[in-house]
Amino acid sequence: MEIFAQQLVNGLVLGSLYALVALGYTMVYGLLQLFNFAHGDLFMAGGYIAVFILSALGTTLASPGIVVFVVVALAFLAAGAGSALLGLATERFAYRPIANAPRIAQLISVLGVSIVLQNVAMLVGGRRNRVFPTLFPEGKFALGDVQITYIQVFIIAASLILMVGLYLFVNRTLFGKTILATRENYDAARLMGIDVRRVVQLTFVLGPALGGLAGVMFGMYYGTVFFTMGFVSGIKAFTAAVVGGIGSITGAMLGGLLLGLLESFGAGYLSKLTGGLMGPEYRDIFAFAVLIAVLVFKPSGLLGERVARRA
Amino acid sequence: MRTHRNTGWRVSLLVALLTLLALVVVACAGDTATTTKAPDTSATSAGTETTAATETTAASTEPIKIGFAAGLTGNGAAAGQDFLNGVMLYVDQVNAAGGVLGRQIEIVSEDELNDPKNATTVAQKLVDAGVVAVIGHLTSGTTIPTLGIYSAAGIPQITPATNPDVTAQGIDSVFRVDPDDFAQGGNVGRYMFEKQGAKTAAIIHDKQAFGQGVAEQFQAAFEEAGGTVTSVNGITPGDVDFRAVLTKIKGEAPDMVYYGGVAAEGGLVIKQLRELGMEQKFIGPDQLFGPEFIKIGGTGAEGALVSFVAPPLDSTPELSKFLADYKAAYNEEPFVAQYGYDSILLIAEAIKTADSTEGKDIAAALHAGTIKGILSDYAFEENGALAGGGVIHIYEVKDGADVWIDQTS
Numbered sequence: 265m266e267i268f269a270q271q272l273v274n275g276l277v278l279g280s281l282y283a284l285v286a287l288g289y290t291m292v293y294g295l296l297q298l299f300n301f302a303h304g305d306l307f308m309a310g311g312y313i314a315v316f317i318l319s320a321l322g323t324t325l326a327s328p329g330i331v332v333f334v335v336v337a338l339a340f341l342a343a344g345a346g347s348a349l350l351g352l353a354t355e356r357f358a359y360r361p362i363a364n365a366p367r368i369a370q371l372i373s374v375l376g377v378s379i380v381l382q383n384v385a386m387l388v389g390g391r392r393n394r395v396f397p398t399l400f401p402e403g404k405f406a407l408g409d410v411q412i413t414y415i416q417v418f419i420i421a422a423s424l425i426l427m428v429g430l431y432l433f434v435n436r437t438l439f440g441k442t443i444l445a446t447r448e449n450y451d452a453a454r455l456m457g458i459d460v461r462r463v464v465q466l467t468f469v470l471g472p473a474l475g476g477l478a479g480v481m482f483g484m485y486y487g488t489v490f491f492t493m494g495f496v497s498g499i500k501a502f503t504a505a506v507v508g509g510i511g512s513i514t515g516a517m518l519g520g521l522l523l524g525l526l527e528s529f530g531a532g533y534l535s536k537l538t539g540g541l542m543g544p545e546y547r548d549i550f551a552f553a554v555l556i557a558v559l560v561f562k563p564s565g566l567l568g569e570r571v572a573r574r575a
Numbered sequence: 576m577r578t579h580r581n582t583g584w585r586v587s588l589l590v591a592l593l594t595l596l597a598l599v600v601v602a603c604a605g606d607t608a609t610t611t612k613a614p615d616t617s618a619t620s621a622g623t624e625t626t627a628a629t630e631t632t633a634a635s636t637e638p639i640k641i642g643f644a645a646g647l648t649g650n651g652a653a654a655g656q657d658f659l660n661g662v663m664l665y666v667d668q669v670n671a672a673g674g675v676l677g678r679q680i681e682i683v684s685e686d687e688l689n690d691p692k693n694a695t696t697v698a699q700k701l702v703d704a705g706v707v708a709v710i711g712h713l714t715s716g717t718t719i720p721t722l723g724i725y726s727a728a729g730i731p732q733i734t735p736a737t738n739p740d741v742t743a744q745g746i747d748s749v750f751r752v753d754p755d756d757f758a759q760g761g762n763v764g765r766y767m768f769e770k771q772g773a774k775t776a777a778i779i780h781d782k783q784a785f786g787q788g789v790a791e792q793f794q795a796a797f798e799e800a801g802g803t804v805t806s807v808n809g810i811t812p813g814d815v816d817f818r819a820v821l822t823k824i825k826g827e828a829p830d831m832v833y834y835g836g837v838a839a840e841g842g843l844v845i846k847q848l849r850e851l852g853m854e855q856k857f858i859g860p861d862q863l864f865g866p867e868f869i870k871i872g873g874t875g876a877e878g879a880l881v882s883f884v885a886p887p888l889d890s891t892p893e894l895s896k897f898l899a900d901y902k903a904a905y906n907e908e909p910f911v912a913q914y915g916y917d918s919i920l921l922i923a924e925a926i927k928t929a930d931s932t933e934g935k936d937i938a939a940a941l942h943a944g945t946i947k948g949i950l951s952d953y954a955f956e957e958n959g960a961l962a963g964g965g966v967i968h969i970y971e972v973k974d975g976a977d978v979w980i981d982q983t984s
Contacts, residue, residue, distance in 0.1 A: 391649050392648065395871060404852070411850065488871060492813075532820070
């Protein structure tokens with residue numbers, strides 16, 4: 265039972281990170297029907313910005329607590345802001361000029377942005393995995409036999425706060441409602457006087473900001489960042505968003521958490537379930553098989569909405 | 576659908592001419608590629624080159640080209656770079672003393688990013704560059720695919736890759752400069768059961784030629800000695816989260832965990848293992864030796880054991896001198912560079928003995944006698960394996976460094 269609980273904790277943390285990244289994909293797709301290839305790399309960019317700042321400042325856990333706190337907060341802010349800016353730049357230079365072009369052109373454009381971001385990270389940060397400085401208190405506490413590190417608690421809590429914050433923003437504020445309105449019908453929204461360009465920009469800012477913060481959390485949790493980390497995580501997060509219901513914010517959260525739990529339980533129990541035939545290395549196959557099954561039975565995703573198509 | 580005025584032929588002609596022109600330009604530029612090519616910086620390319628000495632014009636004093644291949648960037652780059660540094664240390668020393676047979680040694684180095692897919696491309700590049708011998712590659716996964724390429728071109732190959740398959744292909748021009756996995760995995764299996772008192776073990780490996788190979792040897796020896804393996808688990812290189820696998824192993828409560836793989840994942844495994852509150856003994860093979868595993872593992876790496884083929888660098892006068900020279904030249908501690916040093920030493924000595932730079936003469940000279948290197952006296956068996964089996968040294972990570980604690984045979 266303790267092992268199950270431990271796997272649950274592992275899965276929740278993993279899932280929280282996927283969920284944060286999935287939000288960015290789902291928001292852009294819901295509004296523009298565009299799979300933003302570059303989003304995974306904005307997640308990576310957040311991690312890299314934090315690594316650069318933390319390495320430059322050179323703070324270690326040996327410094328007084330308040331200094332460490334300020335430095336870490338600074339890293340988060342910089343990463344979130346940096347990714348948001350990169351997202352804005354993506355919108356301005358890679359999307360807006362061809363906003364009325366066929367979808368395929370926009371897709372290639374963001375793919376190009378993705379490649380550029382990866383290569384810039386590689387050229388500036390080096391080809392090797394970069395070690396992320398340990399700045400979060402390393403302790404853990406035990407709930408029975410389950411070991412939970414402080415950083416795991418932090419990630420779950422922070423992700424929850426961010427996700428709830430986004431949900432409230434989109435559903436309860438006026439600005440958020442303009443996003444919903446534009447998503448429902450772009451032209452009607454424009455006719456109603458909504459500044460759709462602002463809405464598009466906002467979408468390209470909120471998603472990447474969350475992604476950038478997730479990138480910092482990833483770096484802190486695993487102690488490493490690498491310039492290809494956006495690629496695999498991006499694909500997984502996008503799949504999670506689709507399974508949750510593309511376009512739905514709660515769907516993305518659900519999908520991300522589901523994927524994290526599937527990977528965790530998959531790796532943990534697969535050999536038991538298959539009598540040793542398939543080991544933990546089949547974890548990704550298992551997780552994605554389940555996701556495919558979900559889509560076969562419910563193509564619009566778990567919380568899929570019927571979003572009116574753009575004319 | 577054809578239009579009446581068929582002008583398509585003009586376009587086709589233009590394309591054909593341009594292609595021809597491009598081919599001519601590439602062919603001409605290709606001759607100077609080894610010394611003038613700028614480093615390629617795209618994320619998917621696999622080649623950078625360095626030269627150790629400037630070229631001279633007279634044919635009989637032309638530099639002797641020796642190839643070098645390893646992962647110089649990407650995962651495992653620390654080891655690859657260290658390996659190259661060892662080679663270059665010897666080359667600089669020898670060239671300053673007048674070279675070999677009056678000729679300077681020139682190292683043609685290629686980066687295969689420690690990826691088996693790139694290894695064969697890089698091998699072909701070195702063959703085309705006209706090298707007389709090759710040092711490389713560094714790991715088993717990248718060496719095995721290249722064996723046929725170098726051997727078909729008659730180029731002797733010196734490698735530290737430990738997978739037994741490297742010397743099991745019937746090639747008479749490949750030479751391994753360290754004990755193989757039978758020793759590394761096997762000796763350690765016996766050692767952990769007998770000397771460290773571990774009765775049960777869980778095994779993790781990265782499903783690559785080296786990692787899985789050495790893990791299988793460990794399992795065979797551990798079980799033969801009387802131990803029980805609770806589970807064998809595979810992970811994927813490039814992954815970062817191993818908590819699920821480790822939690823599963825936690826449930827099995829083994830006495831120890833054996834990890835077969837490289838430092839990039841190994842460091843994360845030990846870090847997450849300790850974070851999960853698991854206190855089992857942990858040991859891994861030579862790829863975990865050195866600073867990368869310790870850096871990535873952080874405080875979790877303390878107390879971890881690493882098996883390594885080389886003795887400590889202060890155990891003999893030759894090694895102490897090498898250590899001092901290396902630190903003076905590169906301002907850091909070497910960890911696999913001594914093998915690079917001995918690899919190029921072997922080739923240079925063989926060339927001197929054979930008084931020739933022909934591949935088959937070099938190979939014959941290496942098979943014939945015993946050559947004294949800084950790590951040991953090298954004699955090779957028919958298949959290229961190091962004669963006399965091997966002694967494996969056990970190190971423990973203490974205060975952020977590898978400290979020698981024992982040796983097994």
